[in-house]
Amino acid sequence: MQFLSQRLAMKPSPGRERDEDGGAPPPSPQRERVLDAVERLVAEHGFAGVSIEAIVKRAGVSSVTFYELFEGKRECFAAAFERAVGDAAAELAEAVSRDRAERIAGDGAGGELTWPERIATALRAAIELIVARPERARLVLVEAQTAGPELGARFDAALDLVAAELRRGRALETAPADLPPTHEEATAGALAWLLREKLEAGGAGEELRALYPEMIDIALAPYLRGGEPAAAGGEAGA
Amino acid sequence: MPERSARAAVLAGGETRLPPGRHGLPREAVAENQRERLLNGVVEAVAEHGYNATTIAAIAKAAKISRRTFYEHFEGKADCFGAAYAMIEAHVLESMLAAPGAGEEWPERVRARLAALLEVLSRDEAVARCFLVEPLSAGGEVAARYREAMGHVAAALRPEPPPTGLNMEIRDQALIGGIATLIVRRLNTAGAARLPELLPDLTELALAPFLSRAEAKQQALQSQMPSS
Numbered sequence: 001m002q003f004l005s006q007r008l009a010m011k012p013s014p015g016r017e018r019d020e021d022g023g024a025p026p027p028s029p030q031r032e033r034v035l036d037a038v039e040r041l042v043a044e045h046g047f048a049g050v051s052i053e054a055i056v057k058r059a060g061v062s063s064v065t066f067y068e069l070f071e072g073k074r075e076c077f078a079a080a081f082e083r084a085v086g087d088a089a090a091e092l093a094e095a096v097s098r099d100r101a102e103r104i105a106g107d108g109a110g111g112e113l114t115w116p117e118r119i120a121t122a123l124r125a126a127i128e129l130i131v132a133r134p135e136r137a138r139l140v141l142v143e144a145q146t147a148g149p150e151l152g153a154r155f156d157a158a159l160d161l162v163a164a165e166l167r168r169g170r171a172l173e174t175a176p177a178d179l180p181p182t183h184e185e186a187t188a189g190a191l192a193w194l195l196r197e198k199l200e201a202g203g204a205g206e207e208l209r210a211l212y213p214e215m216i217d218i219a220l221a222p223y224l225r226g227g228e229p230a231a232a233g234g235e236a237g238a
Numbered sequence: 239m240p241e242r243s244a245r246a247a248v249l250a251g252g253e254t255r256l257p258p259g260r261h262g263l264p265r266e267a268v269a270e271n272q273r274e275r276l277l278n279g280v281v282e283a284v285a286e287h288g289y290n291a292t293t294i295a296a297i298a299k300a301a302k303i304s305r306r307t308f309y310e311h312f313e314g315k316a317d318c319f320g321a322a323y324a325m326i327e328a329h330v331l332e333s334m335l336a337a338p339g340a341g342e343e344w345p346e347r348v349r350a351r352l353a354a355l356l357e358v359l360s361r362d363e364a365v366a367r368c369f370l371v372e373p374l375s376a377g378g379e380v381a382a383r384y385r386e387a388m389g390h391v392a393a394a395l396r397p398e399p400p401p402t403g404l405n406m407e408i409r410d411q412a413l414i415g416g417i418a419t420l421i422v423r424r425l426n427t428a429g430a431a432r433l434p435e436l437l438p439d440l441t442e443l444a445l446a447p448f449l450s451r452a453e454a455k456q457q458a459l460q461s462q463m464p465s466s
Contacts, residue, residue, distance in 0.1 A: 189419025
């Protein structure tokens, strides 16, 4: 239940209307505050080290309010994960449409971004998002995989979204017809692994951005290179 | 229970539980036997309950050993799991390096070593989960050890001489990220026994950045043929 005054006082969160998660309750300021608190606490202590007591204290809400919003800790953690992934997906989509608008303004043509351009824009936006919100990135990329099967399954579902986007590359003329069916799952896993390792090593800012050229090559090359190896002349010794 | 004795062979070099009662064995032999049972117990308990939910009581129960005896051997769960992990890691890497065909040229060697990796993990689901799924949950030293182990796996698959013009540190990490993702997903959806099906996909994943696609594909297709 929500009051109109609350609704009017609320700032729209970017892209939320595009959220297909019909089951999620509408955002309330208290809910957002609780999830903000979870992000910070999980970054400090990991999921296993965060209690409901600590969450309500950090969020400044009563435990009655907490239980009105969430059935328990697990539901609350799941909501924090879904908010982070949903917001990230919306911001990536926004970055793509921003680039598209700039292109239209620039050359006057109504050109869509090509698939490789979309992937490049989204990947760059993802890295900037991680740089800007390291706690959130940690929750999604590092901690979710330590917190048992439920969040593990949600992490897998998020990887599947990335894999589905990559799979569109198979429509390119240069894409080989016989890539293994698991290729995109492996690529999504590889990209997540690279980001996670960098975060775990305390990497921030430029260190994360430095991953971009290799990441974009790993994501796109199999579809663009028409079968040529990344290591030009390396294996052949030419 | 063949599965259990296979694991006991992995973890304890073939030894099994001593008969109860007086057996006249020297103290060191008894201690060694208890330790090996606990290593087997922690693998079973962690695979069943997940690392975080595993208690010392569950480990002791799986090992059929008292909690008190547990603490004579290990400081706690992380210590015990770390010791089991070291054994699994050594076993997996030794299997990869000793794989038939692993002495061949680089592309054949990669396929042989990946086949050995999948084979050794497919034999025992609990061992596979402890090697690849649970270390991240364990965090700390165990997670660090897992990263190190995966680094060794990547090193065993690297082309020689290393190709120029690529950041091999990042390529190594991308490869093990891809391999770990595919293995863990297959483990979760289809079970350990079906892991060897991944061989062509993993082979192509490991070779494609460095070979022409035709060559990578050829190697991957060969991996679908019966090896013996």
